[in-house]
Amino acid sequence: MRLMITAGIDVGSLSTDAVLMRDGETLSQIIINTGAMARSAAERAFGLALSAAGLRASDVDAVIATGYGRMSVSFADSQVTEISCHGRGSAWLSPKVRTVIDIGGQDSKAIRIDGKGNVVDFLMNDKCAAGTGRFLEVMAQRLELELAELGREDQQAARAAQISSMCTVFAESEVVSLIAQGVPRPEIVRGLHLSIAERTAGLANRLGLAPEVMMTGGVAKNPGVVRALSEKLGAKIILPPEPQIVGALGAALIAQQKHARQSV
Amino acid sequence: MMDVEGFMRHMLWDRRRWNRVLSSPLTYTLLGGVLRLTRGNWPLDAMYQMGVFAFNETGRAYVGKAPVVWSSAFFPVELAWGLGLCPFSPEVAAAYIATLGFGEETMSMGEQAGYSRDICSFHRCIAGAASAGNLPRPAALLASTHLCDGAPLLFQNLAALYGAPLLALDIPYNSSPEAVRYVAGQLEQVWLSLADVTGQRPDRDKLAEAVRCSERFRAQMQRVNELRCRVPSPVSGNDMLGFIYLFFVGQGSREAAEIAAGLAKEIERRVAGLGRSGQTGTQTEKYRLLWMHLKPYYNNELMKFVEQDGGVLAMEEFSHVYWTPLDPEQPFLSLARKTMSHFAFKPVTERIRVMAELARKYRVDGIVHFSHHGCRTASGGALMIKEALRDEGWPVLVLEGDCIDGRSEACGGMLTRMQAFLEILQERKLGCAL
Ligand SMILES: Nc1ncnc2c1ncn2[C@@H]1O[C@H](COP(=O)(O)OP(=O)(O)OP(=O)(O)O)[C@@H](O)[C@H]1O
Ligand code: SF4
Ligand SMILES: [Mg+2]
Numbered sequence: 206m207r208l209m210i211t212a213g214i215d216v217g218s219l220s221t222d223a224v225l226m227r228d229g230e231t232l233s234q235i236i237i238n239t240g241a242m243a244r245s246a247a248e249r250a251f252g253l254a255l256s257a258a259g260l261r262a263s264d265v266d267a268v269i270a271t272g273y274g275r276m277s278v279s280f281a282d283s284q285v286t287e288i289s290c291h292g293r294g295s296a297w298l299s300p301k302v303r304t305v306i307d308i309g310g311q312d313s314k315a316i317r318i319d320g321k322g323n324v325v326d327f328l329m330n331d332k333c334a335a336g337t338g339r340f341l342e343v344m345a346q347r348l349e350l351e352l353a354e355l356g357r358e359d360q361q362a363a364r365a366a367q368i369s370s371m372c373t374v375f376a377e378s379e380v381v382s383l384i385a386q387g388v389p390r391p392e393i394v395r396g397l398h399l400s401i402a403e404r405t406a407g408l409a410n411r412l413g414l415a416p417e418v419m420m421t422g423g424v425a426k427n428p429g430v431v432r433a434l435s436e437k438l439g440a441k442i443i444l445p446p447e448p449q450i451v452g453a454l455g456a457a458l459i460a461q462q463k464h465a466r467q468s469v
Numbered sequence: 470m471m472d473v474e475g476f477m478r479h480m481l482w483d484r485r486r487w488n489r490v491l492s493s494p495l496t497y498t499l500l501g502g503v504l505r506l507t508r509g510n511w512p513l514d515a516m517y518q519m520g521v522f523a524f525n526e527t528g529r530a531y532v533g534k535a536p537v538v539w540s541s542a543f544f545p546v547e548l549a550w551g552l553g554l555c556p557f558s559p560e561v562a563a564a565y566i567a568t569l570g571f572g573e574e575t576m577s578m579g580e581q582a583g584y585s586r587d588i589c590s591f592h593r594c595i596a597g598a599a600s601a602g603n604l605p606r607p608a609a610l611l612a613s614t615h616l617c618d619g620a621p622l623l624f625q626n627l628a629a630l631y632g633a634p635l636l637a638l639d640i641p642y643n644s645s646p647e648a649v650r651y652v653a654g655q656l657e658q659v660w661l662s663l664a665d666v667t668g669q670r671p672d673r674d675k676l677a678e679a680v681r682c683s684e685r686f687r688a689q690m691q692r693v694n695e696l697r698c699r700v701p702s703p704v705s706g707n708d709m710l711g712f713i714y715l716f717f718v719g720q721g722s723r724e725a726a727e728i729a730a731g732l733a734k735e736i737e738r739r740v741a742g743l744g745r746s747g748q749t750g751t752q753t754e755k756y757r758l759l760w761m762h763l764k765p766y767y768n769n770e771l772m773k774f775v776e777q778d779g780g781v782l783a784m785e786e787f788s789h790v791y792w793t794p795l796d797p798e799q800p801f802l803s804l805a806r807k808t809m810s811h812f813a814f815k816p817v818t819e820r821i822r823v824m825a826e827l828a829r830k831y832r833v834d835g836i837v838h839f840s841h842h843g844c845r846t847a848s849g850g851a852l853m854i855k856e857a858l859r860d861e862g863w864p865v866l867v868l869e870g871d872c873i874d875g876r877s878e879a880c881g882g883m884l885t886r887m888q889a890f891l892e893i894l895q896e897r898k899l900g901c902a903l
Contacts, residue, residue, distance in 0.1 A: 273885065285892065286885050286888045286889040286892060287885070288885070288889035288892070289889060289892045289896075312882070323893075323896045324889065324892065324893050324896070325864075325893070326859070326864070326893075327886075327889060329882065329885070329886055331869060331882075411852075
């Protein structure tokens, strides 16, 4: 019997990620920018994942789409929310995880899962981009730093600058005046990371923090935020090898289970 | 139903014409005819009947056939019916304004009149419509201090705007026999003053008749709720949340009692398999939900989305008949007891107890608390409610949103939360992956 091949596609507000799996083994994973067209980003990511694995679309038994653009993925067999997918992906990577914190481009979520990776409860930030990856993107641009440089910059800080506004627009003008006052850039960066950590810890504590804690989504690639959050929560944070693809991974896993059930 | 909406939108698109259109008897003759054509399109005939009732009463108010009294959501409106007046609920009007697609512009008028965006959008919408002069002029305003703390304040402003008296009911936070007598005494005073202000003769027989109608309404709605216990649900709770006019304005009228009786019969026929197309229930029922507070009345995908995913509102907090039978011989005492016995006007543990009881009785799979922005009464206790009901074994979603104001809501976010919650229910129910 041929082993089942599934794909998970996570169309996020910033990145579109694709994972191909065969019977619990990852064949390929792709991260690209979503850009302005969710539909074509999904097609492109899927295509790249297929060629990286040396497969054709017809080799794939089931595709599940997730992320805010999940509804526009017309070639997917079904759509599942990123909440369930991040939960499932995290549990598969580390079965002892009970709390998942996903910070992406526009949403941050705290997710409680059981031993099987099923979601038990969750909370999501409300309406605006405060405390999400987009906030950091705006600030990095203002500080003339690449996203990947934020962590290193933070490490050089002797203290954190005070950033009191959660609102992206107001915080940006705070950053402008800190720059004008000659506050060293690393201190501003640490201040920004603390402010994100504060807000995220609020969300996680409101849900109730159960160990172990895993952080997923692109912001988990920023060691400054991870450290600040770990301190605020007073808990160790487990990081996946590639935090940005956990949603797509979860989608591919759910597709395996669902498909296996249907073919019995 | 869409036809009426489209027609209304077309007729009313120009704000300057609003008043002329609304106060012309011709409007009601014309639209009444259109409404009659839609009868077959309503999911329940009782909804159509309520539409006709609301429509006729609105016409009566705008054309000025009887003195209009504004009544806030939890005020015992039986007093107004008992004087032959025309009660008007601005909160319900706000919901209709939102349904017809005029919510945004009306609310921004309210905001321009000085109402903060943190204030409940029902109230902002009312304030906007009032400041534009688009609502029927009240001879008096009735408000009570319980449950909705914003209403008596808004009504004070509106009373000043229209130069009409505000008759307010002070409801104490306990229901001792003295407190009940205190409220009953106030109700009698309000009734007498209302008669005086509107030039009606206070007729006790007429009041008793209104209380009798209200009691009939209560009994019929209880019958409806008993019928709704069955699985699959014989009626969609989303439709039931459309009966706001009956609950907030109708109680005490003969029409509301008739419509409730008709609704009970209609559901009975469905249960017996005799309904339209032999339908016995909501065919796609996958999850049974208990729904707390109201729903978005503006054009929004949420409820359609829930139903498409197999979610059925098996019961709503709103539809629960919490009060005991009314005695027409003791109108003021009965109405005082009814008004004071609302489970949300008690420590939050009472609201939790009642919801748990409903969740068990209606065998629901999960509970959704729709947390309407700006409503402290409903949302203030949401966290405690969630924890307590979760500890009793139900998954609970506190869904933040707005009933009237669609501007500030990230619709995608709301649908994602709802879908993720339904995924939790599916997981629990089927014990396997999505
Ligand atoms: N190399 C990096 N170093 C630090 N931060 C990064 C890096 N790459 C991405 N990020 C952060 O991750 C964010 C995007 O995360 P992700 O790709 O998980 O979002 P998304 O899934 O598209 O968004 P959402 O889930 O909110 O719709 C960016 O806004 C940025 O702050
Ligand atoms: S939603 Fe709450 S605040 Fe608004 S009118 Fe109703 S009870 Fe009052
Ligand atoms: Mg994401």
